[in-house]
Amino acid sequence: QQKVQQSPExxxxxxxxxxxxxxxxxxRNSQYFWWYRQHSGEGPKALMSIFSNGDKKEGRFTAHLNxxxxxxxxxxxxxxxxxxxxxxxxxxxxGRALIFGTGTTVSVSP
Amino acid sequence: EAAVTQSPRNKVAVTGGKVTLSCNQTNNHNNMxxxxxxxxxxxxxxxxxxxxxxxxxxxxPDGYKASRPSxxxxxxxxxxxxxxxxxxxxxxxxxAAYSYEQYFGPGTRLTVL
Numbered sequence: 001q002q003k004v005q006q007s008p009e010x011x012x013x014x015x016x017x018x019x020x021x022x023x024x025x026x027x028r029n030s031q032y033f034w035w036y037r038q039h040s041g042e043g044p045k046a047l048m049s050i051f052s053n054g055d056k057k058e059g060r061f062t063a064h065l066n067x068x069x070x071x072x073x074x075x076x077x078x079x080x081x082x083x084x085x086x087x088x089x090x091x092x093x094x095g096r097a098l099i100f101g102t103g104t105t106v107s108v109s110p
Numbered sequence: 111e112a113a114v115t116q117s118p119r120n121k122v123a124v125t126g127g128k129v130t131l132s133c134n135q136t137n138n139h140n141n142m143x144x145x146x147x148x149x150x151x152x153x154x155x156x157x158x159x160x161x162x163x164x165x166x167x168x169x170x171p172d173g174y175k176a177s178r179p180s181x182x183x184x185x186x187x188x189x190x191x192x193x194x195x196x197x198x199x200x201x202x203x204x205x206a207a208y209s210y211e212q213y214f215g216p217g218t219r220l221t222v223l
Contacts, residue, residue, distance in 0.1 A: 004152075032209055034210065034211065042216060042217075043114075043202075043214035044200070044214045046211050046212070046213075049209060051209075088152060088153065092210045096158065097141075097143055097168070097210075097212075098210055098212055099155075100145075100152045100153040100154075102152040
């Protein structure tokens with residue numbers, strides 16, 4: 001059973017600031033790594049994925065993957081109030097499903 | 111955009127009663143999933159399915175059954191509901207053949223008294 005741990009549990013970021021979310025995983029066979037975002041009262045929605053070592057940028061969001069270190073991160077640049085949400089890291093578990101971490105709550109303060 | 115719907119959105123049940131949560135997807139995805147979300151535990155996989163007629167146990171299947179009568183529909187059944195099953199339940203669909211992206215429904219809040 002893959003273990004996925006996220007840190008910090010929560011963080012407060014000033015509007016316009018940078019938010020950095022960390023995630024470690026235990027299964028070296030994982031190939032796909034997703035970040036999901038969940039606004040209060042809604043279902044999680046896919047934000048972006050990464051499957052090659054290095055950085056991947058999509059707009060204000062940058063994901064970083066280091067498979068050897070079993071580590072993936074997400075950085076949110078120029079944070080907006082609409083970025084306030086619960087963020088999940090989710091690597092795949094074989095061909096079965098995604099395994100979700102416990103999440104990081106991001107609060108963007110105006 | 112991919113569409114997953116769940117019903118009911120809210121449910122109050124009594125201990126020992128039977129509860130059925132329903133999920134419908136119009137994405138034509140082969141895979142469907144049931145998760146529960148509790149504070150401090152993230153999303154935990156209960157059951158999943160690879161297609162009509164198939165169900166597989168996830169990480170926390172005890173106390174739950176699943177049914178996949180068609181490509182579009184996937185149900186989660188609590189035969190004898192207990193207060194520990196009070197939670198928010200999410201259904202998702204996805205195609206694991208490529209990127210494992212999953213599309214989630216809006217959730218069902220279940221309270222077992």
